[in-house]
Amino acid sequence: MSHPVSQSADKVIDHFTLFRQPEYQDLFERKKKEFEYGHSDEEVARVSEWTKSEEYKAKNFAREAIVINPTKACQPIGAMFAAQGFEGTLPFVHGSQGCVAYYRTHLTRHFKEPNSAVSSSMTEDAAVFGGLNNMIDGLANAYSLYKPKMIAVLTTCMAEVIGDDLQGFIQNAKNKESVPADFPVPFAHTPAFVGSHIVGYDNMIKGILTHFWGTSENFDTPKNETINLIPGFDGYAVGNNRELKRIAGLFGIDMTILSDVSDNFDTPADGEYRMYDGGTTLEATKAAVHAKATISMQEYNTPQTLQFIKEKGQDVAKFNYPLGVAATDELLLKLSELSGKAVPAELKLERGRLVDAIADSHTHLHGKRFAVYGDPDFCLGMSKFLMELGAEPVHILSTSGSKKWEKQVQKTLDASPFGKSGKAYGGKDLWHLRSLIFTDKVDYIIGNSYGKYLERDTKVPLIRLTYPIFDRHHHHRYPTWGYQGALNVLVRILDRIFEDMDATTNEVGKTDYSFDLVR
Amino acid sequence: MLQEKLQEVFNEPGCSTNQAKSEKERKKGCSKALKPGAAAGGCAYDGAMIALQPIADAAHLVHGPIACLGNSWDNRGTKSSGAQLYRTGFTTDMSELDIIHGGEKKLYKAIKEVIQQYDPPAVFVYQTCVPAMIGDDVEAVCKFAAKKLGKPVIPVMAPGFVGSKNLGNKLAGETLLDHVIGTVEPEHTTPTDICIVGEYNLAGELWLVKPLLEEIGIRLLSCISGDGRYNEVAMAHRARLTMVVCSQALVNVGRKMQERWGIPYFEGSFYGVSDMSDTLRTMTRMLVERGADTAIIDRAESVIAREESRVWRRLEPYKPRFEGKRVLLFTGGVKSWSMVSALEGAGLTIVGTSTKKSTTEDKDRIKKMKGEEFHQWDDLKPKDIYKMLRESEADILMSGGRSQFIALKAKVPWLDLNQERHTAFAGYDGIVNLCEEIDKTLSNPIWRQVRLPAPWDTKSGEV
Numbered sequence: 001m002s003h004p005v006s007q008s009a010d011k012v013i014d015h016f017t018l019f020r021q022p023e024y025q026d027l028f029e030r031k032k033k034e035f036e037y038g039h040s041d042e043e044v045a046r047v048s049e050w051t052k053s054e055e056y057k058a059k060n061f062a063r064e065a066i067v068i069n070p071t072k073a074c075q076p077i078g079a080m081f082a083a084q085g086f087e088g089t090l091p092f093v094h095g096s097q098g099c100v101a102y103y104r105t106h107l108t109r110h111f112k113e114p115n116s117a118v119s120s121s122m123t124e125d126a127a128v129f130g131g132l133n134n135m136i137d138g139l140a141n142a143y144s145l146y147k148p149k150m151i152a153v154l155t156t157c158m159a160e161v162i163g164d165d166l167q168g169f170i171q172n173a174k175n176k177e178s179v180p181a182d183f184p185v186p187f188a189h190t191p192a193f194v195g196s197h198i199v200g201y202d203n204m205i206k207g208i209l210t211h212f213w214g215t216s217e218n219f220d221t222p223k224n225e226t227i228n229l230i231p232g233f234d235g236y237a238v239g240n241n242r243e244l245k246r247i248a249g250l251f252g253i254d255m256t257i258l259s260d261v262s263d264n265f266d267t268p269a270d271g272e273y274r275m276y277d278g279g280t281t282l283e284a285t286k287a288a289v290h291a292k293a294t295i296s297m298q299e300y301n302t303p304q305t306l307q308f309i310k311e312k313g314q315d316v317a318k319f320n321y322p323l324g325v326a327a328t329d330e331l332l333l334k335l336s337e338l339s340g341k342a343v344p345a346e347l348k349l350e351r352g353r354l355v356d357a358i359a360d361s362h363t364h365l366h367g368k369r370f371a372v373y374g375d376p377d378f379c380l381g382m383s384k385f386l387m388e389l390g391a392e393p394v395h396i397l398s399t400s401g402s403k404k405w406e407k408q409v410q411k412t413l414d415a416s417p418f419g420k421s422g423k424a425y426g427g428k429d430l431w432h433l434r435s436l437i438f439t440d441k442v443d444y445i446i447g448n449s450y451g452k453y454l455e456r457d458t459k460v461p462l463i464r465l466t467y468p469i470f471d472r473h474h475h476h477r478y479p480t481w482g483y484q485g486a487l488n489v490l491v492r493i494l495d496r497i498f499e500d501m502d503a504t505t506n507e508v509g510k511t512d513y514s515f516d517l518v519r
Numbered sequence: 520m521l522q523e524k525l526q527e528v529f530n531e532p533g534c535s536t537n538q539a540k541s542e543k544e545r546k547k548g549c550s551k552a553l554k555p556g557a558a559a560g561g562c563a564y565d566g567a568m569i570a571l572q573p574i575a576d577a578a579h580l581v582h583g584p585i586a587c588l589g590n591s592w593d594n595r596g597t598k599s600s601g602a603q604l605y606r607t608g609f610t611t612d613m614s615e616l617d618i619i620h621g622g623e624k625k626l627y628k629a630i631k632e633v634i635q636q637y638d639p640p641a642v643f644v645y646q647t648c649v650p651a652m653i654g655d656d657v658e659a660v661c662k663f664a665a666k667k668l669g670k671p672v673i674p675v676m677a678p679g680f681v682g683s684k685n686l687g688n689k690l691a692g693e694t695l696l697d698h699v700i701g702t703v704e705p706e707h708t709t710p711t712d713i714c715i716v717g718e719y720n721l722a723g724e725l726w727l728v729k730p731l732l733e734e735i736g737i738r739l740l741s742c743i744s745g746d747g748r749y750n751e752v753a754m755a756h757r758a759r760l761t762m763v764v765c766s767q768a769l770v771n772v773g774r775k776m777q778e779r780w781g782i783p784y785f786e787g788s789f790y791g792v793s794d795m796s797d798t799l800r801t802m803t804r805m806l807v808e809r810g811a812d813t814a815i816i817d818r819a820e821s822v823i824a825r826e827e828s829r830v831w832r833r834l835e836p837y838k839p840r841f842e843g844k845r846v847l848l849f850t851g852g853v854k855s856w857s858m859v860s861a862l863e864g865a866g867l868t869i870v871g872t873s874t875k876k877s878t879t880e881d882k883d884r885i886k887k888m889k890g891e892e893f894h895q896w897d898d899l900k901p902k903d904i905y906k907m908l909r910e911s912e913a914d915i916l917m918s919g920g921r922s923q924f925i926a927l928k929a930k931v932p933w934l935d936l937n938q939e940r941h942t943a944f945a946g947y948d949g950i951v952n953l954c955e956e957i958d959k960t961l962s963n964p965i966w967r968q969v970r971l972p973a974p975w976d977t978k979s980g981e982v
Contacts, residue, residue, distance in 0.1 A: 015598075015723045015943060024726060027733075028600035035751040036576060036601055037640065060636070065628035066580070067612040068636075074586035096648055097553055098562020098679040102590040114901075114924035121553035124680050127652055134555040141556030145900070157584050157649045158680060161618065192586035193613050193649060269969055273905045273928045431607075450593075453606070 052438035060435045068431035069450065071373055072399040074192035075200030077103040078233050078301075079154040080117050082204035085237075085259030087279040088149030091117040092142055094135060094164065095156025099192075110235055110468040111265040111476060116275050118142050122158055131159055135169040139185065140178035146275065150282060151179065153187035154204060160191035184282065186211035196400040198301045198375055201233045205259060206305040212282075213289040219313035226254040226291040227338055228314075230305065232298030232321075232377065235448075235467025236480045238266045239488075243479035250344040251335055256280065256288045266477065293338045295331075297321065297481070298377035300405065320408075321381030324388045324486045325354060331481075350483040357487055358389060364497055364519075366390035369421070369442040373397040373433055373451070374466040376405045379424075380412060382446055382465065385489065387418040394421050395436045401426030430454060444496065461500045463493055521651075521676050528689045533774035553683075558901075562679030564647050566687020567694070569595065570769070571643055571675065573719050574747040576602035578639040580609040582626050582657060583647030587679070588612075596941065597719045598726075599746050609633055613649060622655045630664045630672055640749040641671040641699075651678035671749070673698045688768035692716075695743065695752060696775050703753035705740065710811040712740035713802065714758035714776070717769040718789070720745025724945035728789050731826070731946065735818045737802065743772065756780045759809050762787050762802060783809070789945035791861030792830055796823045826947040831864075837954045838866040844961060847913035848872040848936075849904060849922055858917075858936070859885060865954050870894065870913050905929050915961055930969045932960045 018024070032038065039047075050056055076093060080103050083091040093100045097119040107115050120138035122131045135153075142151060153166055166187040174181050188207035190200040227248075234240055241262035248255035263278020288294075293315035296302040306316045315338065322331045328351070332343050368391045372382045376398045383393035396409050406424040413419030425432065430450060437445070437458045445451050445462045449470045455462035464472055465480070475492075479485035498519050505514040553559050561569075564587060572579055572595060581588040592608025599605065611629045613622050630642055642664075646657045661674040677690035705712075713732075718725050725745045732739055741755035755761075756776065761784035763773040773784035783805055787798035803811075803819040845868045848858060859869050871894030872885065882895060904922060907913065908929035916926040917934045926933035934956055935941070944953045 015941075019598075019600075019723055019726060023730060027726070027729060031746070031748075032601045035748045037748075037750050038576075038601070063632050063636075065611060065625045066632040066636075067585075067610050069592065069608050070585060070589055070610065070612060072585060073589040074584065076586065077590055092556070096562055096679045097559035098565050098684070099586055099590075100559065101561040101565065102586075105594070106590045108924075112924075116558070118556050118558050120555045121557075121559055122555075122680060123553075123682070127648075127680055138555030141554055143556075145557060157586060158652065161649055161652045191584075191615070193584035193618055194615050196585060196589075267928065269927050269930065271909070271928070271930050271969075273902070273925060275901070 051435075054439050057435035057439050060432060067399075067429050069453075070399045070429045071397070071448070071450065072196035072375075073106065074099075074197060075190035075195055075203065076154050076156055076192060077106060078197030078200030078202075079152075079188050079190045079204035079207075080200075081107065081197070081233055081261065082201045082259045083152035083154070083208070084115060084117075084264050085257075085261040085279050086150060086152070086208060086285060087281045088276045089279065090142055090146050090148035090151050090276070092138065092151045092153045093117060093119045093156060094131060094138075094153055094166065094169075095119065095122055095159040097121040099156045106468065107265075109470045111238070112473060113265045113267060115265065116146065118146070119156075120159075127158060127162055130162060131164050132169055132172060135164075136173045136176050136178050138178075139170070139173045140176075143179045143183070148276065150184040150186070152204065152208060153185060154190045154200070154207075155188075156190075157192045160189060160193075184211060198233055198298070198377075198400055201301045202304050205230060205302065206308050208285065209258070209288075209305065209308060212286045213312060217311040219311070221289055221313050223292045223313070224290045225339070226256055226288070227335070228256045228258050228288050228291045228294040228309075230258045230294065230296045230298075230302055231260070232296065232301030233375065233467070234298070234321075235469060236476050236478070236485075238262045238476050239479035240481045240485065243482045243485055247332075247335070247347065247482055250346050251339060251341050252344075253335060253339045253341065256284050256291065258285065258288060258294075293317065295319070295334065295338075298375070300376040300400070319377075319381075320384075321375075321377040323381040323480060323489060324385035325351065325358070325483070326388055327381060327384055328481070328483055328486060347483065354483040354487050354490075357490060361490070361494055362390055364494060367392065368444065368497070369394045371395040371397070371433060371437055371442045371445045371447075371460070373430070373445075373447045376401045376426075378466050380405075380409060383409065383419070383422065384412055385486065386446075387413075387416040389490070389493075390418060392418045392421055394423070394440065394442050395425065395433060396422060397425040397428050397430075397433050397436070399427060399429055401428075434458065444493070444500075446493075461496055463496045465489060465492060521678075521681065524676065524690065524693055525681060525686075528686065528693060528771060531689070531771050531774070533770040561684035561687075563677040563681045563683065563687035563690060564645060564679040565591070566684035566689075566768075567675050567677035567691040568645060568687075569684070569719070570688045570691035571694070571744055572605050573597040573599070573744040574643070574749055574752060575599035575605040576639060577641045577643055577749045578604055578607070578609055578633045578637055579643045579645065580611070580629060580633055581645045581647060582611050582613070582622065582629075582650050582655070583645070584613045584649055585610065587645070587647045595719075596721050597745060598721075598723045600726075602748065604637060604639055607637075618649060618653055621653060622650050623657075623660050626650075626655065626657065626660050627664055630660070631668060634668050634670055639670075641673060643673050643675055643694075645675045646678050648679045651680070671698070671702065671753075685768060689771055692743075692769045692772040695755075696772060696779075699749075699753050700772075700776065701753070701756040701780070703750050705754040705757050708740070708757050709738050710759060710809070711737045711806050711815060712758050712760075713737055713806070714741040714743065714755040714761045714782070715739065715745075715764060716743045716761055716772045716784075717764040718742055718745045718945075722941055722943040724789065724943040724949060727943050727946035727948045728795075731799070731822055732802075735799065735803065735822055736812075736815045737806065743769070756782070758782055759811070760784070760802065760805050762798065764788060789949070790858055792827060792864055792947065792950055793860060795946055795950075796827060799823055830947040830950060833951050834865045834954055837958055840958055840962070841866040841954075844868065844914045845870045845912070846957075847904075847907065847916050849916060849918035860888065861950050861953070862957075863888075865950070865957075867957070871896070871907075901925050915957065917957075927969075930966070932963070932966050934960050 080091040100119040120134035170185045186208040188203040241260050267274045267277045294309045296318040299318040379396050386393045406426045409424035413422040448466050451462040478488045505511045588610035593606045658674045661672040665672040675694045677687045740758045741751045761773045763786045776782045788794040799819045803815045905925050908931040915932045917936045
């Protein structure tokens with residue numbers, strides 16, 4: 001008897017091919033007819049066309065209440081990420097337990113690494129009576145179960161709505177001997193209904209520094225020659241932090257990265273399970289108050305932290321996810337200025353090689369139009385790099401972007417002839433971007449994995465260059481910062497351009513006159 | 520309201536764990552109190568979302584701050600053969616001001632905007648912790664919106680803090696019973712119409728089963744909720760029989776459909792050869808008891824005979840390769856029992872399994888099959904899993920995504936069994952898929968590499 005399904009006995013085929021077989025297509029068709037009660041194909045096509053129009057865009061931009069496909073996450077995930085960059089640190093999320101499962105999964109899907117965090121598991125009772133007991137028991141359990149060197153406490157919405165006082169609670173828990181009195185338990189209030197993950201990052205770094213440095217203003221704190229650097233929330237942290245350390249090493253600068261997740265999110269498969277790995281040591285964090293300066297790689301990730309550091313008498317410098325030649329130049333000059341050391345010869349060579357590479361390929365980039373979305377700093381850094389390549393950033397969109405950010409983007413665009421068709425969209429989501437791309441076409445989209453639906457709908461190729469990247473593996477292991485990083489970004493963009501070129505010129509006898517071996 | 524609902528769900532008589540409890544224990548509810556400070560799984564909202572999101576043509580709107588949706592939209596590998604709207608993330612993204620002034624108006628506006636932009640057959644609105652705490656009356660807003668906008672707008676009342684993911688599944692079931700099932704009449708019915716509850720079509724699993732049902736002559740009237748359409752769920756009450764998959768999570772739906780519409784239900788599984796065959800047999804027998812043509816029994820038997828001989832023939836090549844290979848199963852638990860029997864059938868040895876979400880009955884079954892000595896754990900810390908793997912008590916770990924890396928670090932092959940898997944394991948074909956995956960994983964050369972010391976750590980490597 002013949003088998004009704006086309007899965008063959010000898011070769012197991014995957015779901016891509018299996019469900020394309022006629023039997024399945026027929027099954028799907030019947031389902032559609034019997035159960036979907038949809039409109040006719042013509043009507044669907046008509047409306048689909050209409051969603052590409054200016055008229056629809058106007059309606060889309062008139063949305064007031066609904067957010068569709070946001071490109072931001074919440075404060076706690078940013079705070080958790082920040083805490084995970086310190087030695088032996090267990091993030092402890094005060095609030096309901098489900099949130100933590102989301103954060104962990106989200107980070108794991110991107111980094112392909114485990115990450116640890118616990119929750120005080122507040123339930124309805126705790127919501128009514130306050131979460132003090134959860135904090136007391138939770139800290140005791142976390143301390144004895146997971147043996148951390150530090151527990152960094154942050155909050156979910158729930159604890160924030162009822163107004164739990166973290167400082168008091170932690171003191172209470174220490175009085176009850178949940179953890180030893182001298183055990184470090186820094187904290188940050190991180191309500192998800194304010195700001196986004198980048199604000200949470202800022203709050204947690206400030207919380208941890210406050211714990212070690214004290215709250216008081218002290219402009220006279222004695223200084224030494226070290227320099228601190230805060231990377232910000234960065235999906236490429238594994239590659240980038242290591243690149244930054246290499247650069248500091250070449251300079252001969254004693255640099256402390258405040259929150260270095262690079263080892264924690266990239267543990268080797270050598271048979272040792274590391275619940276925590278690497279990270280900024282607590283000793284170095286403590287000592288970092290004496291650094292002469294602190295550099296923030298992402299301004300919008302660190303406004304409060306930098307203000308706090310200033311009050312300790314340090315110089316501060318801020319960047320916006322520096323990508324490319326000029327942005328890296330600025331970073332290196334700043335390092336040189338702060339340390340009094342010349343830019344190392346090795347890096348000068350790397351610069352020359354990067355410039356050479358861009359010169360080799362610029363014709364493929366010149367005048368190409370891009371949509372860029374992601375976190376505010378990434379959008380700024382990426383747009384700047386694009387213009388440096390002779391490409392044009394057209395739609396620059398960030399759900400976490402503010403009016404101030406929009407102005408800053410505009411200023412960056414105004415500074416280059418390649419920025420004339422660009423516009424910044426703060427507080428907008430990916431459904432807005434869809435309308436933008438349909439009504440004002442671009443050649444490429446730069447964003448994250450969520451952009452794949454935009455790519456499918458608009459047929460504009462997507463280049464994945466920012467967090468989260470769930471559907472491609474291991475990109476986070478390569479740097480995007482420094483000249484070497486810029487080279488990686490350049491290659492990623494070029495690869496996509498060439499792939500797209502091949503894909504649109506490969507029809508035999510029709511378009512293949514341009515299917516060239518040499519590009 | 521919500522409290523009553525919770526008590527009702529906790530008292531579920533269809534749940535075997537519940538039946539085994541004393542009156543007092545039952546009052547406490549069925550989700551264990553979580554231990555503060557220990558790693559924990561998803562929340563009730565997550566559970567409700569997971570259960571309903573596969574209804575692919577509906578809009579799923581999350582009323583809450585960015586946390587609940589921002590970290591989670593489109594995070595499930597559940598497939599749809601048509602509508603794709605379920606992949607789009609909708610949220611009210613509540614801000615501080617919404618919390619001070621209340622989010623009801625914003626929610627209404629959001630529902631309106633979703634309907635204006637997408638015209639879905641229905642909108643599911645998910646209550647979350649924050650609006651629940653500030654007292655947003657989501658049910659009232661939905662009722663008002665439904666009336667005003669002329670569309671079903673369904674409140675899903677499962678804010679995260681009420682409990683676990685599993686509880687959220689149940690509350691999602693209650694939502695369907697209260698607002699959806701029974702609201703649409705099918706154009707025609709047949710004596711073999713069935714409803715499957717608790718099957719999510721992950722990686723297309725339902726589609727490995729559906730053609731067999733059709734061949735037997737069984738019509739899948741409604742699936743809750745894999746490859747689901749709003750209308751098909753709404754007409755589930757016209758099914759002649761309900762099959763409840765995943766024993767614990769949605770048994771309340773099966774039982775209440777029986778109570779309200781007299782539809783008998785049974786608990787079955789598509790995982791494993793014998794379970795699959797049992798399911799087909801039970802299905803046809805019960806349909807015939809309700810008046811379907813007895814011919815379906817014969818057709819089922821011939822399908823079973825053909826498929827079983829085919830599947831064992833196809834598993835034969837794996838047997839020598841699997842001989843002596845030991846498996847540690849660490850899933851949520853519901854799949855444990857059925858997987859254990861299937862894998863043993865393919866020649867693997869199961870050395871232990873987690874039973875966190877399994878029923879007492881499931882545990883007894885495993886005990887009966889494997890003996891008292893067999894490891895069954897309710898909960899294992901990552902460190903303990905790691906230790907077991909390190910001490911070479913197993914050759915492969917089969918588990919959900921979150922423990923994947925423990926296996927990798929312990930140098931033991933790992934296979935994804937949970938919601939994030941990319942291969943379908945249901946039905947007869949699914950078992951072949953599973954064994955193929957196990958074989959690939961066990962025989963991949965990297966595992967040898969991972970276990971061997973680096974050349975400079977051995978004598979011969981020294982220069």
